[in-house]
Amino acid sequence: MPRYLLARLFAALWVSLGVVTLVFSLIHWVPGDPVEVMMGEAGSGADREAMRHALGLDRPLGQQWLHFVGGLFQGDLGHSLYNQMPVSALLLPRLVATAELAAAALAVALLLALPLGLLAAARRASVWDTLGSGFSLLGVSIPNFWLGPLLVLVFSLGLGWFPVSGRDGWASLVLPALTLGTALAAILARMIRGSLLEVMGEDFIRTAKAKGLSPWRIWVGHGLRNAGLPVLTVLGMQLGALLGGAVVTESVFSWPGLGTLLIEAIQRRDYPVVQGTVLLISLSYVLINLLTDLLSARIDPRIRLEAS
Amino acid sequence: MRTPFAAGLLLALWVTMALLAPHLPLHPERIALASILGGPEVGAWLGYDDLGRPVLDRLLVGARTSCWVAAGVVGVSLVAGTLLGSLGAYLGGCWDRALVMLLDVFMAFPGILLAIALAGLLGPGIGNLVIALSLVGWVGFARLARAQVLSVKQREHVQAAVALGSPRPYILRRHLLPLIAAPLVVEATFAMAAVIVAEAGLSFLGLGVQPPTASWGSMIRDGVRYLLVAPHLVLAPGVALFLVVLSINLLGDRLRDRLDVRGARA
Numbered sequence: 001m002p003r004y005l006l007a008r009l010f011a012a013l014w015v016s017l018g019v020v021t022l023v024f025s026l027i028h029w030v031p032g033d034p035v036e037v038m039m040g041e042a043g044s045g046a047d048r049e050a051m052r053h054a055l056g057l058d059r060p061l062g063q064q065w066l067h068f069v070g071g072l073f074q075g076d077l078g079h080s081l082y083n084q085m086p087v088s089a090l091l092l093p094r095l096v097a098t099a100e101l102a103a104a105a106l107a108v109a110l111l112l113a114l115p116l117g118l119l120a121a122a123r124r125a126s127v128w129d130t131l132g133s134g135f136s137l138l139g140v141s142i143p144n145f146w147l148g149p150l151l152v153l154v155f156s157l158g159l160g161w162f163p164v165s166g167r168d169g170w171a172s173l174v175l176p177a178l179t180l181g182t183a184l185a186a187i188l189a190r191m192i193r194g195s196l197l198e199v200m201g202e203d204f205i206r207t208a209k210a211k212g213l214s215p216w217r218i219w220v221g222h223g224l225r226n227a228g229l230p231v232l233t234v235l236g237m238q239l240g241a242l243l244g245g246a247v248v249t250e251s252v253f254s255w256p257g258l259g260t261l262l263i264e265a266i267q268r269r270d271y272p273v274v275q276g277t278v279l280l281i282s283l284s285y286v287l288i289n290l291l292t293d294l295l296s297a298r299i300d301p302r303i304r305l306e307a308s
Numbered sequence: 309m310r311t312p313f314a315a316g317l318l319l320a321l322w323v324t325m326a327l328l329a330p331h332l333p334l335h336p337e338r339i340a341l342a343s344i345l346g347g348p349e350v351g352a353w354l355g356y357d358d359l360g361r362p363v364l365d366r367l368l369v370g371a372r373t374s375c376w377v378a379a380g381v382v383g384v385s386l387v388a389g390t391l392l393g394s395l396g397a398y399l400g401g402c403w404d405r406a407l408v409m410l411l412d413v414f415m416a417f418p419g420i421l422l423a424i425a426l427a428g429l430l431g432p433g434i435g436n437l438v439i440a441l442s443l444v445g446w447v448g449f450a451r452l453a454r455a456q457v458l459s460v461k462q463r464e465h466v467q468a469a470v471a472l473g474s475p476r477p478y479i480l481r482r483h484l485l486p487l488i489a490a491p492l493v494v495e496a497t498f499a500m501a502a503v504i505v506a507e508a509g510l511s512f513l514g515l516g517v518q519p520p521t522a523s524w525g526s527m528i529r530d531g532v533r534y535l536l537v538a539p540h541l542v543l544a545p546g547v548a549l550f551l552v553v554l555s556i557n558l559l560g561d562r563l564r565d566r567l568d569v570r571g572a573r574a
Contacts, residue, residue, distance in 0.1 A: 011412075014409070014412075015412050015413055015416050016416075018409065018410075018412065018413030018416070019413055019416045019417070021413075022413055022414075022417075026425060026426075026429055027429070029426060029429045029430060030429050030430070030431075031430060031431060137554065137557060137558065137561075138554070140557060141501070141550060141553045141554040141557050142550055142553075143505045143508060143509060143546075143549060143550070143553070145508070145509055145512045145525070145528060145529075146528055146542070146546035146549060146550065149528065149531075149532050149535055149542050149546075150542075150546070152535060153535055153539055153542070157535060157536050239418070240415075240417075240418035240419050241418065241419040242418075242419075243418035243419060243421065244417075244418040244419020244420040244421045244424075245419060245420070247420065247421060247424060247513075248420065248509050248512070248513065251512075251513055252532075262424065262425070262428075263424075263428075263513055263514075263515075266424075266425075266428030266429070266515065267514070271429070274425060274428065274429065278417075278421060278422070278425045281418060281421055282416055282417050282418065282421065285416060285417070285418040286416050289416075
């Protein structure tokens with residue numbers, strides 16, 4: 001295990017460094033002179049130079065990079081050009097809101113996908129199976145920025161059950177979580193069904209049946225438990241899509257998370273905040289993937305043996 | 309099942325609209341002040357939007373936007389990704405290691421996030437949208453092409469070509485690419501669906517196609533404000549988007565089964 005752990009940690013660090021570098025380079029993607037774009041027509045030549053200096057853009061590229069990475073190690077992501085606040089202070093409360101939304105969406109996805117996938121596999125080629133595969137196809141095809149307004153139309157404006165937008169108590173969390181979780185639920189349900197059907201053909205299932213175990217014990221205790229591993233791997237990767245989708249979903253519901261912050265920052269040309277937000281979301285994803293891999297290796301010794 | 313047929317028909321209609329929209333008597337920017345937010349009527353079968361423009365006309369022009377953006381992005385990503393991926397796998401050594409590192413870094417950005425950041429920084433407009441989405445899109449193709457080439461490059465007919473002294477570009481084109489084409493085609497199909505959603509998503513966020521050009525995403529964005537009084541503004545482009553994406557996914561599933569491709573996206 002230590003060897004696999006070290007190798008995986010090292011790879012994650014390496015990727016993080018690449019992510020940092022790419023995010024660092026983002027400001028140079030702005031066509032023309034970023035300072036010009038930020039200040040527009042306003043500002044004298046001296047103002048421009050001051051801004052250029054504040055952003056460190058007057059230094060050689062290598063130095064800029066070192067400064068950026070060095071700042072990261074001290075938790076310093078620069079200052080917002082819009083309200084001069086430290087970027088890290090802006091990010092923290094937003095991170096909490098996004099984590100809350102993502103966790104709720106994940107819960108929704110699992111609550112929908114587990115019973116659907118299990119039923120579809122257990123009652124193969126039945127109504128449940130058709131229903132499950134129909135849900136999967138619809139779920140991956142429906143864009144969240146359309147599903148969101150549809151849910152609002154029915155459950156907020158029509159039935160008045162949940163608020164239209166904002167973050168105020170658990171009721172306000174329901175629709176955003178449903179919007180964000182549906183696509184993941186669709187993919188997971190399909191994965192769970194497929195993985196289960198594969199596992200149910202194994203010898204140990206026949207043994208379990210021969211022992212006269214209850215169907216519940218066979219399907220959940222033996223089937224689902226063994227089918228879970230490939231599902232966990234897919235889940236880890238799909239959490240990326242979930243985080244990316246959160247940016248869009250937050251905009252639909254004015255959820256005060258990292259996604260709305262990112263869009264606001266883009267509109268204000270507040271580049272340090274754009275960089276900070278993208279960096280925080282991506283590095284969280286790198287961390288999540290690392291944890292999923294380590295968890296899989298912990299559950300299944302074959303993985304860590306194969307890797308080392 | 310007649311479903312694939314219906315899906316094909318819908319997609320044919322979508323592509324036809326993309327090609328013919330400029331030649332049809334459509335008036336996506338004509339304003340009828342008296343009909344602002346008005347419901348369906350003869351001549352404007354899907355009603356009017358918040359500026360009094362006919363929704364159906366804008367929907368059809370939006371089909372053109374989504375189709376061209378999707379074709380452009382998938383075309384660029386497919387060519388660039390396949391080239392880089394297969395080259396990396398074929399040349400091996402430090403080239404391959406550099407490629408894998410680059411792929412790992414790009415894949416560390418969750419979902420649509422990098423495209424949002426790039427489109428936001430490059431500035432709005434269709435051209436920048438295509439650039440941003442292509443910069444993100446090539447990664448999937450490169451990964452797939454690399455894996456495929458790695459698995460076929462040890463085959464005997466390739467070894468034979470190497471032994472005969474065939475030039476490398478010839479081997480790549482003649483002996484490797486045809487073998488890896490099927491999974492790439494399946495991947496391209498699903499990528500179409502993903503790019504259509506991404507284009508609409510970025511336009512929904514205000515980072516993509518700019519007014520007055522019609523895009524399904526920006527139509528949804530503009531319509532959300534009038535959800536209660538004029539839900540057709542959100543329903544019409546949403547249904548169109550959903551049906552096109554659904555049809556592509558349906559046909560992609562069929563294609564994957566038909567070409568017997570495994571592993572290319574769950």
